[in-house]
Each structure stands twice: as C-alpha cells, then as structure tokens.
Amino acid sequence: MKIVRTILVTCTILAAIALSLGSLSPYVSPKDFWPLAFFGLAFPFMFVANFLVLVFWAIKKRKLAFVSLAAMLITCWNVPSFFQFHALEVPETNQAQLVNVVSFNTHYMGAYDYSGGDSGFFFNMLDTLDPDIICLQEFANLGGNYEKPMFKRFFNQYKNFATVNADALSKTFPTGYGVCIFSRYPIINKGYLELENQNANLTVFADVVIRKDTIRVVSTHLKSIVFDKEDYKTFEELQDVEESPETYKVRRIFSKLKYAFQDRAKQADKIRERLLVSPYKVILCGDFNDSPTSYAYHTIRGKMKDSFKESGFGMSRTYIGKMPSFRIDYILHDPSYQSFHYRTNTLNFSDHKMISCTIAIP
Known part of the structure; x- marks a missing residue:
C-alpha cells in the first residue's frame, strides 16, 4: 500500500x-x-x-x-x-454599426476527403448569417468535380464584395492556398501582413471603410503541423489499448509539433509587430493551428478581445479532424468594439468549424 x-x-x-x-x-x-x-x-x-x-x-x-x-x-x-457560460446576444448600445463576421478554414471545400453533401447547408448558413466580412483559409479551387460548383456558386453569390486573395497579390511569391478576405465594404488598401513561412501559411490584410471609419481586417493562417495518414494512424493506435505504436512514429509526431510551434511563434511575432504600428483599429480572423494557452494566440491577441470569450457559450472546439479537438480558429477585435452572438457551424467537407459573430463598432 x-x-x-x-x-x-x-x-x-x-x-x-x-x-x-x-x-x-x-x-x-x-x-x-x-x-x-x-x-x-x-x-x-x-x-x-x-x-x-x-x-x-x-x-x-x-x-x-x-x-x-x-x-x-x-x-x-x-x-x-476554453469554457464560457454567458452568451451575449444583443449589443449594449443601439448606436453602433453592426458588422457580421465569418471566419472559416474550408479545407478546399472537401477536395481531399469529401464524404457527403453539405453544400446546400453551407450556403443556407451563409444566407442566415448574412456576413459583411468573410475571412477564409484553404479556399483554393483544386478543380475537383465536387468543389468546382461550390466555388462558382460562392463567387456568384458574393460577386459584389471587394476581395483580397493572397495568390493574386504577387505573381512571384509561392501560393497562399486561398487565404482570402471578402468585404461588403469598400477596400482602400490591401497586402501581406507577414510572409514568414513561404508556403501555404501566411497573413493578408484589407483596410475597409465602414461608415466614416477605416478598419484593418486581417485573415491569417498560421503554420500547419502537416500530419499525414501515417501520423493519424499513430493517433488511432495511441487511443487503442490493444495496440502500441512504434516509438519512432511517436517521435516523428512530436518533432512535427515542435517545429510547427516554432514556426508559428515567428509568424506571431511578426503579426504583433505589424499590428502595433497599424494606422487603424483591427479585426483579425483566422486559423492559428494553436490553442488559447499558446504563445502564438497570446502574442497575436495582445489587448484585443476574443469573440468567444465575449459572447460564446459552452466549450468551443473548432478543429474537428482526426486528432484531439481544440479551439484553434479565432475572431479577435479591437477592445473598443463589442462582439456578440458567437456561433460555430459544422460542415462535413471541412475539418474545421465555421465560426461567426457580430461586432458592434461605435
């Protein structure tokens, strides 16, 4: 004993x-x-x-x-x-400009592992949310039979929105694989906010005019871990009491996590540096690939408010893939703004939930 x-x-x-x-x-x-x-x-x-x-x-x-x-x-x-128990549904002032914001890693609209028809639900949700600003990650048309009609319908539905597309900003820089911003409001300036990782993970911004104010909207996709099928199989083995994965496979997962942590830290430092000198107040959305108790989240957020903490309810998991689930997608905003009606919606063509909220701009 x-x-x-x-x-x-x-x-x-x-x-x-x-x-x-x-x-x-x-x-x-x-x-x-x-x-x-x-x-x-x-x-x-x-x-x-x-x-x-x-x-x-x-x-x-x-x-x-x-x-x-x-x-x-x-x-x-x-x-x-991680947990919230007070869902704020209405703004505290009726003098504010209400801006509906959506952020979503679309996972290429299901190009890799589509498993069923959710396209109608996706567009119905967008109709219900009536977004004014849409920030997307992994929004690149890879030309498959399923996703092509979805892209066509999306661009037709939002043909009057001003846009920022990472791939269109430079013909020489490696592809951003669909880090985008769509805005109901005019865009007077746009560009890259950071390019620390010269691959699919980067950050773009758009300066949008809302009433008489200019606001900097940022869409970011921080470094992915890049797990492959073998890694996901290892996760399954770890959860199976009857199987024990080989040591080198576990070491490989830890190695990928380690380098992803470090790469995201570089991006986070650069984003924070650029936000500190922003001429305008900021709304920042994106897939951080990291939890709320991470250096990346803490550094980027700074003094900004987290829409989930402001108006979420319950436990918000936004990653719903094959590894343990976390909240890794965020909508952050200037502390002078107020957010409410935070929501998540699951679409089965993506391994992320679509998140949304309404931001009251005084």
Missing part, C-alpha cells in the same frame, strides 16, 4: 506542476524553450486531471487535495478561453 500511495502522491504533484507549466506557455516563445508549448497544448486535459485528483483526495479527506486545488486556483484564469 505504501508503494501505491507513493505513486498517487507523485502523480498528484506531477499533475499540478504540469498544469502550472501549461499556464506559463503563453509567455515563453517556443523559439527559446519549445518543451513548454506541449504543456500549453495539454492545459485543458491537465485541468480536468487535477480536478479528478482533487475529488479523489477530498473523498479520502487528505490534505493532498490542496495541492491540486492550489494549482487549479493559480491557473483558473485560463479556463474562460
């Missing part, structure tokens, strides 16, 4: 330490110390683990319960980034 108790005590202490390290992850760049990023990724799971440990020791009436309790109290300020 003494051995069992020693193991339980050790696990309790390690869980508390892991949770505490996860809460520090947003403040340390993976370029400087990458292991901390893994603790940030695991934060919600470690919080739940500490809660279960707390309950266990409380039932046993042991003082060790205070170890888990202390760790949870110290780190609980991160919880609203």
Whole structure:
C-alpha cells in the first residue's frame, strides 16, 4: 500500500506542476524553450486531471487535495478561453454599426476527403448569417468535380464584395492556398501582413471603410503541423489499448509539433509587430493551428478581445479532424468594439468549424 500511495502522491504533484507549466506557455516563445508549448497544448486535459485528483483526495479527506486545488486556483484564469457560460446576444448600445463576421478554414471545400453533401447547408448558413466580412483559409479551387460548383456558386453569390486573395497579390511569391478576405465594404488598401513561412501559411490584410471609419481586417493562417495518414494512424493506435505504436512514429509526431510551434511563434511575432504600428483599429480572423494557452494566440491577441470569450457559450472546439479537438480558429477585435452572438457551424467537407459573430463598432 505504501508503494501505491507513493505513486498517487507523485502523480498528484506531477499533475499540478504540469498544469502550472501549461499556464506559463503563453509567455515563453517556443523559439527559446519549445518543451513548454506541449504543456500549453495539454492545459485543458491537465485541468480536468487535477480536478479528478482533487475529488479523489477530498473523498479520502487528505490534505493532498490542496495541492491540486492550489494549482487549479493559480491557473483558473485560463479556463474562460476554453469554457464560457454567458452568451451575449444583443449589443449594449443601439448606436453602433453592426458588422457580421465569418471566419472559416474550408479545407478546399472537401477536395481531399469529401464524404457527403453539405453544400446546400453551407450556403443556407451563409444566407442566415448574412456576413459583411468573410475571412477564409484553404479556399483554393483544386478543380475537383465536387468543389468546382461550390466555388462558382460562392463567387456568384458574393460577386459584389471587394476581395483580397493572397495568390493574386504577387505573381512571384509561392501560393497562399486561398487565404482570402471578402468585404461588403469598400477596400482602400490591401497586402501581406507577414510572409514568414513561404508556403501555404501566411497573413493578408484589407483596410475597409465602414461608415466614416477605416478598419484593418486581417485573415491569417498560421503554420500547419502537416500530419499525414501515417501520423493519424499513430493517433488511432495511441487511443487503442490493444495496440502500441512504434516509438519512432511517436517521435516523428512530436518533432512535427515542435517545429510547427516554432514556426508559428515567428509568424506571431511578426503579426504583433505589424499590428502595433497599424494606422487603424483591427479585426483579425483566422486559423492559428494553436490553442488559447499558446504563445502564438497570446502574442497575436495582445489587448484585443476574443469573440468567444465575449459572447460564446459552452466549450468551443473548432478543429474537428482526426486528432484531439481544440479551439484553434479565432475572431479577435479591437477592445473598443463589442462582439456578440458567437456561433460555430459544422460542415462535413471541412475539418474545421465555421465560426461567426457580430461586432458592434461605435
């Protein structure tokens, strides 16, 4: 029994330490110390683990319960980034300009692994949301039989919107694979905000005129992990108690995660640098490929508000692919704005949910 108790005590202490390290992850760049990023990724799971440990020791009436309790109290300020219980549905002022914003990684409209007809639902949702600004990632027509009609219908539906397309900004730079902005409002300037990763992951901006104000709208796609079929199979093996994946496969996954953390940190630093000198207030949307307890999210957000934290409800998972689900898609905005009616919608041609909200601009 003494051995069992020693193991339980050790696990309790390690869980508390892991949770505490996860809460520090947003403040340390993976370029400087990458292991901390893994603790940030695991934060919600470690919080739940500490809660279960707390309950266990409380039932046993042991003082060790205070170890888990202390760790949870110290780190609980991160919880609203994962769970929300107050969905704000109406703006606090009726004098504001209301702007409907949609952000969506379309996964090339299902070009790679389409599994059923959701095109009608997609356009019905857009009709319901009536977006004024649409920020898209992985919105490139690869010419398949399924996605071609969807692109045609989309461009026809929003033919009067002003646009920014990463691929159209430069004929010499490698493709942006569909990082786009569509705006009901006039665009007076546009361009790249950062080009740290010369491949499919980059950031564009559009300066749009809303009433008498000019607002900088940003659409970003931070570095993807680029898991392949073999990696996803390894995840399945990890979840199967009867199978154990080979060590080198697990190491390969950790290696991909490590370098993706570091690449996103470079992008985040550049985006923050550009946002600090922006001549206008900002609405920023995109696929960060990282959780709310990450350096990338914390750095880019700065003092901006997170629309999910402002008006979301419940647990918002936006990635719904084959690996553990996280909130990795965001709509951020200037702190002087107010967002409400945050929503997510699942389309089965994408491994991301479409997110939307309404932003009140005073």
